[in-house]
Amino acid sequence: MMNECRSTRFISSSSSSPNLYVANCGPSVGISMDQIQLAFSKFGEVKSVCAADQSGARVVVSFSKEISAKAALEAFDGKPCPYLSDRILHIRYSSILQTSSSSSSSQSQVNGFLSVVSLEASELQIPGIYLLKDFVTSKEEEELLSAVDCRLWKNLAKRRVQHYGYEFMYETRNVNTKHHLGELPSFLSPILKKISSFFPNIIVDQLTVNEYPPGVGLSPHIDTHSAFEGFIFSLSLTGPCIMEFRRYSQGSWIPPDKKGENLQVIKKALFLPPRSMLLLSGEARYAWHHYIPHHKGDAVRGDIIKRASRRVSFTFRKVRNGPCCCEFPQYCDSQSN
Template sequence: MDSNHQSNYKLNKTEKKFLRKQIKARHTLLRHEGIETVSYATQNLVVANGGLGNGVSRNQLLPVLENCGLVDVLLMPPNKPYSFVRYKNTEESKKAYVTLNGKEIVDDIGQKIILYLNFVEKVQWKELGLQVLPPGLMVVEDVISSEDEKMLLESINWTEGIDNQNVQKSLKHRRVKHFGYEFHYETNNVDKNKPLPGGLPEICDSILEKWMKEGYIKHKPDQLTINQYEPGHGIPAHIDTHSAFEDEIISLSLGAEIVMDFKHPDGVTVPVMLPPRSLLVMTGESRYLWTHGITPRKFDTVQASEGHKSGIIINDVGDLTLSKRGMRTSFTFRKVRQTSCNCSYPLVCDSQRKEIPPSSPESDKEASQLEQEYVHRVYEEIAGHFSSTRHTPWPRIVEFLKALPCGSIVADIGCGNGKYLGVNKELHMIGCDRSQNLVDICRARQFQAFVCDALAVPLRSESCDACISIAVIHHFATAERRLAALQELVRLLRPGGKALIYVWAMEQEYNKQKSKYLRGNRNSQGKKEIHSDASMQGLLVEQMPDLDNQASAGSDPSINDFWDGGCNSSKVTNSKLPIHTNRTSFHSQDLLVPWHLKGNPGKDKRVEQLGTTGSHDQSSVFHRYYHVFCEGELEAACQTLSSVSILQTYYDQGNWCVILQKL
């Protein structure tokens, strides 16, 4: 073959490869986002890979698009890996289609990204998100001068160790100093009987007095925590312990700006911009009920317009861009509480949980609150440790996934750390889970996963060839909510599509077989088994490392995840819901199951970078709500569903399992 023929062959091969990728991008947009492209030229284009969700900012993309003509509008939806552009006329959009298709650009952190463009009929995006701050939350811009900011930052002596004035500690990806009282991260509390000598730094006195005079705060704090955050890192979502501090919690942001996410128990998320020298004041509902945290990432989605500095990040897709994170220092002031908390949120209040213990809920609202406290919050806390014990996929679940036709679209509802998302490479699998920290682990493993509510999965009806729900539905606290979760699975299935469902069984001894997790059971090597439940309850919307480093080699995997060691009810006093003793038979269908959070859960650096493990001591115990299913209960619930046929029911090592098909 002469050189000309070789050149033509390479060119044809390149063109074919590009065409395949463009078609794949088109199909992906339709399948996962419902975006329909057209084969004829219009003024409008969808730019795959050119979105905020994969690190492309407005400032990067707009000049590239403008090289081809006058851009009428550029819409960049938050957390999406694509954008929409409308040109003034079709000739310019055609030029962009020809010129930019397959164009390689480099994002702010040096990654190469290839753009794929397709024509669409319309450029539009439904605005989402709450447009008001959480009740009781206030952000005050420029609360101190740049001179005061410099003075405060220079006053911190990070090189000193423990002295008479404060306690300095180094946590993952951040340095910390405490004044007034030391904050103990292993208990999320302070020792009220051991104040630190010296109180708060004198440099803060005049600033605090000024804030009180101006009405920003009502009480003078007596505890201060200074955190210095490295770029790209954050803190898990949390609520400051009710019994530890009074209502008012304030945080002064210095250095770089940051976006802090506030989340309501019903799943609503409000991203709040905190610019340098701004004061965040949390009182009432925002302090006691909403979690707040900083998602670990290199960039934040922010308003592009100059006039919008602080407050809510409005999902105006015509005015969003990316902001690269820098070093941030926060001064968080609190007043230590000397009496019990009597707030209006008893289900999330550690002072009142002893007086109003968890019980079987009588309403949907109560069920949602119970799940928030004893499912969602717990999995967010234990995510890193939980993931490190989730390793070998279960054979019968693998069998189900490998029997599906090549190219099938499969949703794993409640995917946990994503251990089933990579089982069959011939499938198009997407996962979702209620835990942001577990979804972050899925993303680090390069899996498609997003945060959502299993009762309202943001996928189109009849868009899936199959669904799996592994160890999820037993986390819903009423029969109505469990049935609604089953109905949501059926909604996602196309006619003929199948769903595989696993739930914990009441019967841990069945057909003369004792479940593997029961007390005293050991594997053939004499090691205690580490069990592997696939996921937690998926309950709101965003958008990828097998971390099975604690697995015992040779042990049989198990769905049930009763951690080694019994636990009695002393950790949750006066509870109307019984506390299960690990590795024993069930004596109640509705109960709390202990999870013993071990220190240093796993050695995988990727887990540490995700910041999911927290800083807990060796004996931290969390309690998760479960409804364990009696024989026939899951099958009976499935039989109430319309347009469904039950193909198979079986028992698998302490779990009741159903395979159903949509008619």
């Protein structure tokens, strides 16, 4: 009954199907395949339950009949599932993608859910993305964490944050340029010097520090074009994670959310080790959504790497003082309605 679907791949479908793609569900979020089968079998015979990708948090449930899949989708999509600890599932129809046996397993899928995690930014083949490993030493990491832990945290729904230079306003996805919080603090000087040594002409004046507990990630987004300039630096401390990158066919700086819309999406994933600095620039910064999956473990080249008890990121940016005039107007809030 259960299998890993190694020879079968699935794509999203706007029309009904006996197959359902189910997100926020799987072993890495504490739900076994047997539990999933039992919950969905209440609507009819379940032929198989298999991993949709390597994350362990997304599965494909295949019914014998379309009517069973329809009933399950209507009952569970976007609602607490009473049979799976009231977890809220996100479901859409899926159909089988026919692939040749010579297809490379390292290729990113369009509209697919198999995503091979890259260890080097160059493997992604996304212009403008760079990963600098061991950007800080273990001692520098301890000093940075000690410095922020001595300061006041602001609690959000699932994580804590600190803002320096300018405060990021989550309601508008922007900053208030008229409210300057002051210069970046002195404990950041070693990091700023290292950034300048790699990029002498780059000046940053805004920092957001995020603390992620286990299982908490980041929703897909493009940093607002009108808010920040073209270079974004993100330093990962204390724990590893996977960051996904997505590019949608229709182009939007906010991810599309229309149910049943058959949008093409290219997905790629990169492993971020502790003490590494990620740089997003050009196309990677302006046209690709980035996202940290919400689960407690990441599948990387056949191994499950558990998230640490906390992960802290330092995201450095330069506040923009005018409209954006980038080469990606379809993703730009300054150039589109």
